[in-house]
Structures are given as structure tokens and as C-alpha cells.
Amino acid sequence: MRIGSLDSLRGIAALIVVASHMRLMFPETPAWIKYSPLRVLIAGESAVTVFFILSGLVLYLALTSRDGGSYWSFAAKRFLRIYPPFCVAILISAALWYLVNPAGPMLDVGNWANEYSWHLRPIWSVVLAHLAMTDVQAWQSLDNVMWSLVIELRLSLIFPVIAVAVKRDWRVAMALGALISAACFYIERSFSPDWLFNPFQTGKYLYLFVVGAVLAENSSQIIKVSQALSGRARLGLWCAALIPFSVNPIHFGGIPTAVGSALLVALSFADVKVRDALTASVPLWLGKISYSLYLIHVPILIAAAHLLNTTIPMIYIVALAAIIALCASEIFYRTVERPSINFGRTMAERLLPRRRLVPA
Template sequence: MDKRLHELDALRGLAALSVLFSHLFLVLPLVWGTAHPRGHPWYLQMFMFSPLRIFWAGHEAVMFFFVLSGFVLALPFFGTKPAVPYPLYLAKRILRIYSPYIVAALVAMGLREVLYKGDVGGVSGWFNQSWKVSATPEAIGQHLLMIGSFNNSEFNPVLWSLVHEMRISIVFPLIALGLVRHQKIVVALPILFTTIYWLAGSLNFRGIMSFDHDYFATLHYSGFFILGSLLAKYRKGLVRVLSAASRSGKLALLSAAVLAYTNPFWFPYIDVPGPGWINALFAKRWFHEWITAGGVAVFMLLAIMPGVISRVLRARPLVFLGAISYSLYLFHAVILKALVTLAAEEFPLGIVLLCVVPVALVAAAASWRWIEVPSIRLGKSISAWWYRHFPETRTMRSDKLP
């Protein structure tokens, strides 16, 4: 069985931190209101529309989470670990995702009912667009069910990704088994899924047909899980190839990955001569998401490759940040909303935003200790019960599953 890849935990922690920074900056009216670099000072352009955006690229971090989930979930299907029977897999996955999710959702709805008194002055429209709807029984029920189509960003703006994560997790064993047995077909699915997603959005936009676009987005994002699965399957060979590269070659690859990861913030603003459809492509989120995913793949491979990057990422503070990253992702926006609602009109906004960081880290550590760890332990207890009653499944390989 492979050792745990703490480097990837650390990368996940840094990605979660970048989501926190992204939301902090989006509270500022200037940042939220700046949609194009033209006409703004050079320092603002560098801050918002360059590869420096890597430090607060929130949506791109979610693409990393999707690719990483595919990587981690796929490992048992490629002989590195014993296969987990589907009922046991599903129970553990639900415990891992759902328990912290529902606490974060209920806390957000509770704080909304206690604190919300209308829009806050001096902040961006992004900040004020949430908490406008009361936590009705219908809203609570929709959040409890989790995987339905509902306004999953009204109380906590990060919950949208968890809905996709859970939906894809439910069917992921089928994807992984497909990669084991029919890889050529499954590798083509991301192209098909993204095409369907693009087509559904285009038809909706033109008013030709009406679709529930959220489910098509799940199809699109499942492609990132497939990418992560392929990285898991071929990681050893890919790492060997990268390890043989020169130092300058590795540096060039890292630079290219940074450019790819941050492409939505600089690529669309390059004037490219040619047919109009080329520039129209730059406006498609899915196009930029796939380029970002390419950068994510390189980051992950460089992280698990022996060397300086791996040693830095295995530092204890970064590994701990990775451990609490899920809770940090879930709770930081709720804390941000609550603190700004309470204090932004009494204290300077910059001071309030600075306070969000330590409070969010402490809350994440508490959630990890008191919600995540017990959920993980419960999953292990369920595993122990399962294997006591069904010992024949303990050593079953994934390629031998019916």
C-alpha cells in the first residue's frame, strides 16, 4: 500500500487558503468592480490580471480539488490498495463529505437568521448578494439532501462545489472501473461531457430550450475527476520522466503550469488575430477551466516528485494546513460574512478582513478536530464491522469486482 502523499495534502491546504484570500479581496468594491485591466493603474493590473493571481485564484483552486479527488479516489482501482466494496466506499465517502458540509450549511443559515439586517455599506455587490433569503424549511431540506438542484450558494458561497463533489463521488467507482476495463472510451468522456455542458448552456442562453444547467455542470466537472484518475494510474511513470529533466527544464515546466493555472486572468486579454470564434472561445469558462486543470496536473506531479518542492510541501505547518483544508474551505466564507456584517460599519474594513484569517484558521482546526476526525473514525469503525462480517471482500482487487 502506498504511503500517504502529504505533499498533495499541503497543496490542498494552499489551495484552500487561496480561496480564503480570493473571498477577502472580493469584498473590496474596487476588486469586485474591475472586470478588465484596461484603464487601471499598473499595480492593480499586476495584482488582478497576471500570474500573480495564483495567490488568490479561488475558482481555480476548486478545479484543483476536483482533480485531486479523482486522484485519491482512483488509487484503490489501480492495484495500490485493496478494492473497497461499493456500500462501504459510499458510506465512508458520505461521512467524509457530508458531516462537515451539513454543519457548515446549518451554521451559515443560523447566522443569517441572527445577524442579517440588510446590505452592508462600503462593501462589494458580491458580498451583499448572499443571505437575502431566509432559511426556510424548504431551503433547509434542500441543503440536507445536498445533491439536488437548488440555490446552493445563497447561505455559503462554497457549497456549490460540494454538491458536484458528492454527485460525482456517488458514481465514481463506475468511472474508475471504466478506466480499468475500457480506458479508451472513458478517456473520451471529458470531451463529450464538456461539449454537452457547452451545448446546454448555449441553448439556454439563446432561449431555444430550458435545461437545469446545474446537472450538466456536474457532467463537465466529472471530467476533472477522470483527469485525476489518469494521473493516479500513470503517476510513477510520469514522475520518472519529470525526474530525468534538467533543473532548467523543471523550472520551465513549473512556470508553464503557473501560466496555465492562472490563464483566466491574463489569457482572455491577449488580442489574437484570426476568426472571431477564437476570441469567442476565450470567453468560455469551461475552456479556461481545462487549461487550469493542465496546470493542476503539473503541480501535482512536481509535488510528489522527489526534490526541493516535495521537501518544502512536507513541512509540518503545510501538512497541518492540508489536514484542516476541507474545514477551512467550508467555514471561511461563513466567518467572513458574519464578521463583516457585525463589524464593517464600526471598524475599518481592512482590519475586519485581517481578523477573518486567524478566526477562520482556528475555526477550521476546531472543525477538523471535532467534526472531521470523528467522522473519519466512524468510517474506520464501519470498515472494521464490514470486514468482520464480510472477510472475503478484504483482499478483493478492483479488477476482479463483478
């Protein structure tokens, strides 16, 4: 099941991530952004929180629909939706590294560009380490947004358990999800296990997927409540969502940010006027290319910065990189992402007899 307004919300969230990385190319955030409502436009980490909640909602709807199949068909479809495009993006980033051949750290740029991107030469062992999707930060430098894809894929593959729990009693599932995430956060922060595959790093975000599933389970009631509210009340809810959303998440995935993100997701499918606006052609296009844009914008941005940093001002570099990234995302979607989606659907059809994982 696809909900157009939520696809568009994912596209807008991806654009916010791009804007946040453009901002990180500069040493400081301008005061007119940092201390104004415009800071919502660079809340990249908060946008990732929206991604996780949206995934929980959409996966729950898929599993509880009439088309819900076996676990292996679900897992194959999800794996092929995420992993092959990710692999291609890593290889593109490695190829760009060799084409650009960065000489070293760039001058007069933000720390993010030098410390978290392209600081390892992408020899085969480094590329393979990236493709293994570990939790080692150094092995995420070719495309540092991949940290969220590691979490996304892992939690997606265990999501049927979450869906069954929410279907049985969403209140108990919400409490258990929060408890598990809190425990994972405490263990990771207190003991900092230096593992290649760290379940606590992943587990601390589990509650966001549960939140998404709970929103899906109660979607009809949420829509009824929204329809009964006055325009002023809905405007107040949007403000109540955007204010905590604009705050950078800290600890435990950012509880205030999670609340704001959950409200944004709920309002995006429950507020009729906003839902209609989100199903316009441009937001829907952004939603269509959102995963491709998320995957390839960092390599393009870093490559442009290394090539042009001493030639033109950074403001022009990031603007040019953003335009290239949007165009390249459409190409990437058509040539990589869409074929991967279609292949996933084909494999899902072939794997095991269809049987509902989650009862209706």
C-alpha cells in the same frame, strides 16, 4: 493511500479560495494584484479545479489499492467524509445569521458578498433546501462554496465506473470523459435546464476526475520523467502550470486552467524538491484542516463583514476573519470532521465483504 505533498497542495488550494473570497469583499481587484504574478494567490475557481483533479487521483489510488472494498463500503466512507461536516457548516452559518441579524446589503463591498451570501433568511425550509444539495443557486447562499461539494459528492459516488474505465484503457477513458463533459456543457449552456438536480451542471466537471485518475494510473512514469529533467526544465514546467492556473476558468470548466492544474498536481508528487517542501509541518497542517477551512471560512467572513463594516476598514475585517477562520478550522476538524472520517471508516468496515471494485 495518503500522499503528504498532495494533502498539502489541497491545503494551499483551500487557502487560495479563502484569499479569493477576501478579495471579493472589495469592489475592485487592485492593479498590483490583477496584473502581476500575485493573481495566482486569488485564483479561487482554479483552486477548485485542483480539488476535483486531486479527488480523482486520490479516489483512484484508494480503489486500486489492496484495501479497496465493495461499492457500498466505498460509498459510505465517501458520503460520511463529505456530507456530515457540510451539514454542520450549514447549521453554523444559519446560527451566525441569526446572531448577527444582518439588516440588509452592505455598502462599499463587492457584489459577491451581497448577491451570493446570506440574502435569504434561514428559516427551516431554506436550511433544509441547502441540506438537500440541489443546484438552485439561491439555496446555496448560506455557504456558497457548497456548489463544488454538490459536484464532488455526486461524482465521487459514480467514481468506481471512472476507475474501471481508466484501468482498462486510460486513453479511451480520457477521450470519453472529455466528450461527456463537452456534451454536458453544451446542453447546460444552450438549454439552461432549471432543475433542482441538474446532471449537466455536474457532468461538465467529470473530465477533471478522469484527469486525476489518469495521473494516478501513470504516476510511476510521471515520476521517472520528472527525475530525468534538469532543474531548468522543471522550473519551466512550474511556470507553464502557474500561468494558466492564474487565469479564471471560463466555459467547459476552463481547459487552460485544467491543464495548469493537472501540471501542478503532477509536479507536486513528482518533483522531489517541491515534494519535500510540501511535507513540512505548516503545509501538512493546512492540508489536514483544508476541508474544514473550505467549509466555514465564508460564514465567518460574511458575519464579520456585517458586524464590523461600519466600524473598521474592510482590510482589517478580512484579515481578522481569516485568522478566526484558520483557528476555527482546527476546532471544526477535531470536533466534526475527524469524528465523521472515523465513523466513515467504521461503517466501511462493516458494509459487505471486502471485494475489489477495480482489479489491480
